[in-house]
Amino acid sequence: SQTIHQWPATLVQPVGSPLSLECTVEGTSNPNLYWYRQAAGRGLQLLFYSVGIGQISSEVPQNLSASRPQDRQFILSSKKLLLSDSGFYLCAWSWTSLGTFFGQGTRLTVV
Amino acid sequence: DAKTTQPPSMDCAEGRAANLPCNHSTISGNEYVYWYRQIHSQGPQYIIHGLKNNETNEMASLIITEDRKSSTLILPHATLRDTAVYYCIVRETSGSRLTFGEGTQLTVNP
Numbered sequence: 001s002q003t004i005h006q007w008p009a010t011l012v013q014p015v016g017s018p019l020s021l022e023c024t025v026e027g028t029s030n031p032n033l034y035w036y037r038q039a040a041g042r043g044l045q046l047l048f049y050s051v052g053i054g055q056i057s058s059e060v061p062q063n064l065s066a067s068r069p070q071d072r073q074f075i076l077s078s079k080k081l082l083l084s085d086s087g088f089y090l091c092a093w094s095w096t097s098l099g100t101f102f103g104q105g106t107r108l109t110v111v
Numbered sequence: 112d113a114k115t116t117q118p119p120s121m122d123c124a125e126g127r128a129a130n131l132p133c134n135h136s137t138i139s140g141n142e143y144v145y146w147y148r149q150i151h152s153q154g155p156q157y158i159i160h161g162l163k164n165n166e167t168n169e170m171a172s173l174i175i176t177e178d179r180k181s182s183t184l185i186l187p188h189a190t191l192r193d194t195a196v197y198y199c200i201v202r203e204t205s206g207s208r209l210t211f212g213e214g215t216q217l218t219v220n221p
Binding site for chain 1: 145149153154157160208209214
């Protein structure tokens, strides 16, 4: 069966510090991968999606970047965090006609 | 992807059926209806999806109208653990992303 791993679960980072969130998927090949963000009390916003290694599409301009160095690995990064980067970050995967499946999320607080 | 409209909130008594409506009047022929839910502080959970026919699984039933312009998610015996925000989304099977609206906050009361 397919599983998705996302870590860490919570993170507190100072303004200006770098960020690296990692997500890996097991049990499937060539999945579509996604990073979403949910600000407090708001809906989910798609940040990035990838249909293959090295292929990244950005949905909104922002202070973040994404990379896909391996088929089942998706990384969300920032060189310098802003206060507005605080939120709940979710990695997800999908494949053909299956639904989209989400990790448990990382709650990031920038202080 | 077609836009969906859902009521912002609903209440349901524990043990009763919860019927969550969704309007998607601009849905196109190759778009599926997906339902997800998000329990507080967790990632969204896939519930069910369908194209034309009604669907049922261990979690819920999905009723899609004949003209496909609306659908209803049915939780047959709601429990307190079903309290969550429920999202109705339409997209192509091969679509590369889900677009979440505001969803419906379902509160199951004891």
